[in-house]
Amino acid sequence: MATVAYSKFSPYAKTKLFGQFLDVMVPRNITQLKSDKSYTIAKIYDYRPDLLAYDLYGDTRLWWVFAMRNPDVLKDPLFDFTVGNTIILPDKATLFTDLGI
Numbered sequence: 001m002a003t004v005a006y007s008k009f010s011p012y013a014k015t016k017l018f019g020q021f022l023d024v025m026v027p028r029n030i031t032q033l034k035s036d037k038s039y040t041i042a043k044i045y046d047y048r049p050d051l052l053a054y055d056l057y058g059d060t061r062l063w064w065v066f067a068m069r070n071p072d073v074l075k076d077p078l079f080d081f082t083v084g085n086t087i088i089l090p091d092k093a094t095l096f097t098d099l100g101i
Helices: 049-057 064-069 092-099
Strands: 037-040 086-089
Touching (some): 049 092
Antiparallel strands (some): 037 086
């Protein structure tokens, strides 16, 4: 029997768990709006998407949102999160609605 064992903050929240094994990942929907802002990663956030997630959304567990919203820029969510890369930042209210937070 499949159960979901991940919190709403996890990228795996919609992915089913079979015993100790994950099913195929079901990606989380993050609505793209024309009002989403472009942001060039500053030195303080170099290799630290968790710090930017905390400053923007109040929770370090949402670091993965940047990779999900910018797959063309952040192929590796940590090592591509470097100074000078420009990413799109999801709107906080829309993100929280999408994630059910």
